[in-house]
Each structure stands twice: as structure tokens, then as C-alpha cells.
Amino acid sequence: MLTILHAATGERMTGNGAIELIAVSKFYGSTQAVKSIDLQIPAGAYCCLIGPSGCGKSTTLRMIAGHEVISEGDLLIGDRNVTELPPVKRGTAMMFQNYALFPHMTCAENVAFGLKMQGVSPSDRKDRAKEMLARVHMEQFADRKPDQLSGGQQQRIALARSLITEPSVLLLDEPLSALDPFLRARMRDELRRLQQELSITFVHVTHAQDEALALSDMVVVMEDGIIRQKGTPHEIFNQPKSRFIANFMGGQNIFKGTVSESGPAGTLLARGPDSFFLPGFAEGKAGEDIEFTIRTDLIGLDETPPEDTKNGQIPVEITTVEYLGLWVRIVATTADGKEITLMKTESEFRQAPVRRLDKFIAYWKPEHAHVLA
Amino acid sequence: MASDTSKRSSYFLITPMALIFAVFLVIPLLTIVVVSFWDYDEYRILPDFIFENYNYLLGSSVTWSIYLNTLKYAALTWVFTLLIGFTVAYFLAFHVRSLTWQIVLFMVCTIPFWTSNIIRMISWIPFLGRNGLLNSALINLGIVDQPLEFLLFSDFAVVLADVHLYALFMVVPIFNSMMRIDRSLIEAARDAGASGFETLKSVIVPMSKPGIAIGSIFVITVVMGDFITVRLMSGGQSASVGLQISNEIGLLQYPAAAASAVVLLITVLLIVTALLRLVDIRKEL
Numbered sequence: 001m002l003t004i005l006h007a008a009t010g011e012r013m014t015g016n017g018a019i020e021l022i023a024v025s026k027f028y029g030s031t032q033a034v035k036s037i038d039l040q041i042p043a044g045a046y047c048c049l050i051g052p053s054g055c056g057k058s059t060t061l062r063m064i065a066g067h068e069v070i071s072e073g074d075l076l077i078g079d080r081n082v083t084e085l086p087p088v089k090r091g092t093a094m095m096f097q098n099y100a101l102f103p104h105m106t107c108a109e110n111v112a113f114g115l116k117m118q119g120v121s122p123s124d125r126k127d128r129a130k131e132m133l134a135r136v137h138m139e140q141f142a143d144r145k146p147d148q149l150s151g152g153q154q155q156r157i158a159l160a161r162s163l164i165t166e167p168s169v170l171l172l173d174e175p176l177s178a179l180d181p182f183l184r185a186r187m188r189d190e191l192r193r194l195q196q197e198l199s200i201t202f203v204h205v206t207h208a209q210d211e212a213l214a215l216s217d218m219v220v221v222m223e224d225g226i227i228r229q230k231g232t233p234h235e236i237f238n239q240p241k242s243r244f245i246a247n248f249m250g251g252q253n254i255f256k257g258t259v260s261e262s263g264p265a266g267t268l269l270a271r272g273p274d275s276f277f278l279p280g281f282a283e284g285k286a287g288e289d290i291e292f293t294i295r296t297d298l299i300g301l302d303e304t305p306p307e308d309t310k311n312g313q314i315p316v317e318i319t320t321v322e323y324l325g326l327w328v329r330i331v332a333t334t335a336d337g338k339e340i341t342l343m344k345t346e347s348e349f350r351q352a353p354v355r356r357l358d359k360f361i362a363y364w365k366p367e368h369a370h371v372l373a
Numbered sequence: 374m375a376s377d378t379s380k381r382s383s384y385f386l387i388t389p390m391a392l393i394f395a396v397f398l399v400i401p402l403l404t405i406v407v408v409s410f411w412d413y414d415e416y417r418i419l420p421d422f423i424f425e426n427y428n429y430l431l432g433s434s435v436t437w438s439i440y441l442n443t444l445k446y447a448a449l450t451w452v453f454t455l456l457i458g459f460t461v462a463y464f465l466a467f468h469v470r471s472l473t474w475q476i477v478l479f480m481v482c483t484i485p486f487w488t489s490n491i492i493r494m495i496s497w498i499p500f501l502g503r504n505g506l507l508n509s510a511l512i513n514l515g516i517v518d519q520p521l522e523f524l525l526f527s528d529f530a531v532v533l534a535d536v537h538l539y540a541l542f543m544v545v546p547i548f549n550s551m552m553r554i555d556r557s558l559i560e561a562a563r564d565a566g567a568s569g570f571e572t573l574k575s576v577i578v579p580m581s582k583p584g585i586a587i588g589s590i591f592v593i594t595v596v597m598g599d600f601i602t603v604r605l606m607s608g609g610q611s612a613s614v615g616l617q618i619s620n621e622i623g624l625l626q627y628p629a630a631a632a633s634a635v636v637l638l639i640t641v642l643l644i645v646t647a648l649l650r651l652v653d654i655r656k657e658l
Contacts, residue, residue, distance in 0.1 A: 067563070093564060113562070117567045161565070
């Protein structure tokens with residue numbers, strides 16, 4: 001591991017932004033907001049903490065930042081135990097949700113604040129603040145006050161301010177939630193670009209699935225103070241571990257069936273008159289209920305579905321057709337009232353248009369089924 | 374026509390306020406200004422237009438020493454109320470976490486205001502007097518041999534009473550300013566490595582400036598015009614501009630009193646203007 005002394009302050013700095021949470025808990029009185037979580041974030045990773053409000057993701061971030069006391073457990077950053085250390089000694093920097101820019105200071109002063117606190121000389125401060133402002137394309141606003149800037153510009157200043165002390169970990173608390181959708185997409189690119197340029201660890205709290213999927217190397221889904229699943233965006237999206245995660249991340253239809261036959265080749269489920277095959281899944285016991293998911297874009301509609309989808313078919317009636325531009329969203333309802341969502345690209349839809357109240361058979365290839373634990 | 378009606382109705386709407394200002398502020402002030410140019414003798418005031426009152430007032434060395442004395446009281450009271458007010462407001466705003474306790478402690482601060490100024494002032498007398506509580510206690514404890522004379526009927530007593538009376542005027546606006554400081558700014562400062570003192574210096578004090586300015590205006594204007602505290606607490610040994618005016622009124626020298634009042638008003642307005650130049654209080658209003 002790389003340990004260097006900071007040239008100006010002589011303080012011990014670690015060049016390694018790996019984060020490890022060991023059985024970390026947070027209590028507020030008798031309620032437990034974070035329940036003994038373990039998490040390892042590799043150095044230089046972009047990690048998103050995602051979950052519904054009140055799931056403990058922000059508390060976890062604030063504990064890593066040192067703005068919330070860790071009730072129980074340990075926090076390691078770059079292999080140092082920093083559980084008791086103040087933020088600046090952790091080598092972390094935080095970007096706040098409302099940006100928390102000092103309204104009485106100019107942008108340059110805001111950006112240079114951390115350096116001022118380190119005792120860097122005014123001329124050095126000025127130069128380095130200028131450099132950092134250039135990095136976020138804000139050099140022409142150096143002498144403005146934050147309230148003269150737009151939300152996106154304020155955000156860049158906040159980003160520059162948190163990066164000026166060269167932290168090994170940057171913590172972002174819902175950084176994009178206050179921006180309009182267009183700006184959000186642009187800032188997303190910018191965050192990703194900065195993270196790759198600086199190759200430091202980013203931990204980003206969000207409640208937006210698209211943000212987590214677009215940005216992360218690693219997604220951590222939290223619910224009720226517990227980590228429900230962690231993995232790459234691809235894993236989280238395609239192999240959700242539970243109904244909650246499948247619903248929360250979206251893009252999935254959840255089906256339920258009772259095991260009628262199970263063997264090494266797979267399991268056959270029965271759901272009313274329909275039967276579904278789960279290839280490769282051998283753990284089902286006869287009579288047990290099993291849930292599995294099929295992505296909304298992997299379901300087809302036809303009157304005579306292909307032969308290889310024999311054990312992945314369900315008769316439906318179309319109830320909603322919604323045009324979304326690139327996509328058309330179709331909702332189909334089964335005879336017993338279960339709603340299935342299908343996403344078709346516009347060109348696919350135009351080749352085989354459907355209308356409300358049309359009757360079809362919805363089908364999928366059995367190998368596209370993902371069994372929920 | 375529609376615009377005429379709306380014009381008329383807006384004039385109608387500002388009439389009550391305008392009337393109140395006219396009757397209670399503008400007319401009395403104009404009267405004072407007018408009277409300050411009149412002449413007077415032992416038992417009459419004579420309508421006239423002379424500068425004698427101002428010439429006498431500004432030419433007298435007594436006036437200058439009285440102004441100096443009043444400014445001294447104002448400055449000392451300002452310094453102490455500011456220190457106390459800032460500390461109390463800081464404690465209430467940043468150390469008392471629950472809103473209920475903030476309200477309770479805030480009410481505690483206002484309790485002295487449930488009695489009149491005069492009573493609060495007079496109650497210092499048995500405490501600070503030659504044979505008062507404080508002197509007896511100090512003598513009994515063997516800290517001093519003789520009663521401390523400077524405690525009562527002195528500049529010390531005047532400033533003490535002023536600070537006691539007006540500290541709350543400083544607490545309230547500063548507290549108000551501090552409550553508007555977003556707590557995440559304090560965290561952001563800490564995140565950037567600022568110590569508690571540095572956060573105070575570079576975030577809290579600058580952002581409390583409007584409150585400090587408003588509190589300062591309250592305290593300075595009140596102390597500059599005060600005469601009852603000076604009279605009671607100095608035991609008649611010190612003078613202030615307010616006391617001078619009050620004495621002139623007692624001697625029926627209304628034009629002289631009016632001239633003094635006009636000069637005092639201008640002085641105070643200059644101080645307030647200077648304060649407003651330093652601090653932009655508009656966001657606070």
C-alpha cells in the first residue's frame with residue numbers, strides 16, 4: 001500500500017482509497033438506522049449506494065465521511081482504521097446535497113477554503129483554486145458569489161471545493177437530485193470523467209436507478225438499514241436477489257409458480273393451466289413456490305409463439321399501449337389479472353403493432369428466466 | 374377607467390400607514406426642527422428664525438464633553454452586549470439541539486422584560502450600594518477591607534445597567550441570523566478541515582453580520598438617547614445628551630432642547646448609516 005507524507009502539511013496521507021466497513025451500525029436512541037453492515041469498496045471504484053428513502057444509505061455515507069458518529073463497528077480507509085478520526089484526517093471529502101457553498105465567499109474563495117484551513121499560502125491557494133476551477137470549466141466565474149450561479153454551476157463549484165484537498169475518497173450525497181434531467185445526464189458524464197481522471201474512490205448516494213446503473217462499477221442496494229445486494233450494475237439489474245430488488249431496480253416482470261417436477265436439467269413450474277421451465281435450476285422441491293423474473297424487453301407477443309418457448313408462455317390481453325419515443329411500453333393482463341410489462345423498441349413495435357384489447361400469447365425463452373432467492 | 378380605480382384603491386390602501394407616520398413621526402419631527410430655530414427667554418418661547426440655539430450648543434465645550442461621555446457609554450454598552458449577545462445566541466442556535474429547549478431558554482432570556490426598566494435598574498441599587506449585598510459579601514469573605522465605591526453611582530453602574538437592559542436586543546437578531554445558517558455549511562467547513570474556532574471565524578461570524586448590525590443599531594440608538602439610566606445609575610454625577618435635553622425641558626428651554634434633539638438625531642442617523650454601509654441587512658428583513 002502506498003503511504004506518503006503530504007508535502008505541505010507533513011500529515012500522513014494515504015494514496016489508497018479502499019474503504020472497508022466492518023459490522024457498522026448506527027443507532028438513534030433505540031432505533032437502528034444502519035444494521036451491522038459489512039462492505040468493501042475497492043480503491044478507485046465508483047460505488048453507488050441506492051435504496052428507498054429511509055434505508056440508511058445517507059447515514060452510511062455520512063458515517064464514512066465522519067459527519068455521523070459510528071455507533072458500533074469499524075471503518076477502514078486505505079487500510080487505516082479511521083473510525084474515530086475527523087473528516088480531514090480520513091482523506092475523505094464530501095459533496096453535499098444542497099452543495100453547502102459558503103454564500104459570503106466568492107467561488108474562488110469557496111474552492112480555496114480547504115487549502116486555507118491547511119495553512120497554504122494565499123498565492124498558492126489562488127493558483128491551485130484556479131487550476132481546480134479550470135478542471136470543472138468554471139474559471140470565468142471565480143469572482144462570482146454562489147447565489148449568482150445556476151444549480152449546475154454551483155454543483156461544479158462544490159465539486160471543485162471538495163476535490164481541492166486531493167482526497168482519496170469523494171463522498172457524494174444525492175449530487176444530481178436538484179438538477180433538471182438534461183443537466184443531470186451531463187453532470188453524470190462529468191462525474192464519471194472526473195472519477196476516471198483522478199482515479200480516486202467515489203461513493204455516491206442516490207435513489208435514481210438510472211444514475212446508479214450509468215455511473216457505477218459497484219452498486220450497493222440497501223433497504224431498512226441492511227445491504228440487500230451488491231455487485232456490478234449488470235448483476236444487480238439482471239440477477240436481482242429478491243423481489244424487492246427486482247421491483248426497485250425495475251425492468252423486470254416477476255412470475256410465481258409451484259414446482260411440479262425438478263431434475264438436474266431444470267425445474268418445471270405450474271401456474272394455473274400454464275407451465276414454465278427454469279433450465280439449470282435444480283434446487284426446487286415439489287410443491288414449493290418459486291419466483292422468477294423475465295426482463296420486460298425479452299418478452300414477445302404472438303398468436304403462434306415459437307416452439308422453443310413452449311414452457312414460457314402465458315395468454316394475455318393488451319390493456320395499455322404507451323408510446324415513449326424510442327420505446328413503446330405495453331401492459332398485458334393474464335386471465336387471472338396479473339399485469340405483465342413489455343418494452344418494445346419503436347421499430348419492433350411498428351413491425352408488429354398491437355392495440356388495446358388484442359389477445360395474444362406472451363412468451364419468452366426459458367433460459368432468460370432468473371430465479372429469485 | 375380600470376387603471377384609475379386601481380390607482381385610487383392603492384392610494385386608499387396606503388392611507389392608514391401614511392397617516393400614522395405623518396401624525397406620529399413626521400409632524401412631531403418637523404415641529405422639533407421648527408422650534409429649534411425659535412427664541413426663548415425665562416418663561417416664554419418666541420417664534421423666530423435664529424441660529425442662536427445651534428451656535429450656543431455647538432460652541433460650548435460642555436456639549437462636546439457630554440457627547441464624548443454619551444459615545445463612551447454607547448461604545449462600552451455595545452461591546453459588552455455584543456459579546457454577551459453573540460455568545461448567548463451562539464449557544465442557543467448551535468448547542469441547544471431541540472426546538473423545545475430553544476424556545477424555553479429563549480423565554481428565560483425575556484423574563485427580565487416582564488418588569489419595567491426603572492424597576493430593573495433600581496434593583497441594582499441595594500445590590501451595588503456602599504452597604505449593599507455585593508460589598509457586604511466581599512467584606513465578609515475577606516476579599517476587600519473597605520466597600521468598593523465604584524460599584525454604584527459611577528460609569529461602571531451606568532454601563533452595567535445598560536448592558537443588563539439591552540443585551541436581549543442583541544441576542545434576538547443575532548440568534549435570528551444564526552438560525553438561518555444552513556447546518557450543512559458547518560459540516561462543509563468541518564469537512565474541509567476547519568476547527569471549531571475557524572468555522573466560527575470564517576463561516577458563523579460573517580453570516581451573522583446582518584444580525585449583529587441590527588442588534589448594534591438597536592443598542593446604540595437606545596443608549597445614545599437614554600437619560601433615565603444615566604440619571605439613576607450615575608447618581609447625577611455624569612451627563613448624557615438625553616439627560617441634557619431632559620434638563621433643558623425641565624427649565625422650559627424648549628428651543629434649546631429641540632436643537633439638542635436635532636443634533637442628537639443627526640448623530641445617531643450618521644452612526645446607523647455607517648453601520649448599514651458596512652453590512653447589508655436587506656436579506657434579513
